[in-house]
Amino acid sequence: MTTRDRPQPPDDIDREFDELLDGLERRDADTLRAVGSYLEDLAAWKAADADNERQSATDTDSEDGDDTPDATETDVDDLEYPSGVPERASVTVKEIAGTTYHYYQWRDGDRIESKTVER
Incomplete structure (x- = not known):
């Protein structure tokens, strides 16, 4: 130029x-x-x-990002969603130190919502 x-x-x-x-x-x-x-x-x-x-x-890891070897993922089939969690939420089931956790995550407008349930 x-x-x-x-x-x-x-x-x-x-x-x-x-x-x-x-x-x-x-x-x-x-x-x-x-x-x-x-x-x-x-x-x-x-x-x-x-x-x-x-x-x-899109991250399906635990909320704290813990990828320790004792965390194992389980397939999710026909789960009942807790109250306040829409059925379109993605679900990750992990067993950590013998305790099973269900991690629900979904989008609400521009926000990302999540809920963790110990089972």
Whole structure:
């Protein structure tokens, strides 16, 4: 790009950012580089946060993340769901140190809900 080729904002940016972009255009090159670096870091953080949230939604490990060898998973067939737990909830049954636990996890809007029941 030559000094005459002024960059244009991407077409997919909302027009509500016009005022912000106008303000940035008046800044010096060092400030723009610093803002750009911050925005790259922010985008990476948001992507990692979204990945962590997706992982939490699909993670069937115990709530504390304990993957100790004494934890064994059992197949779940025709379980009765406790009150307050929708039938669409995923269920993981684990036996830990001789005690059986049922881990229920489901989505409620944007939130992930869970319930643990000792059996």
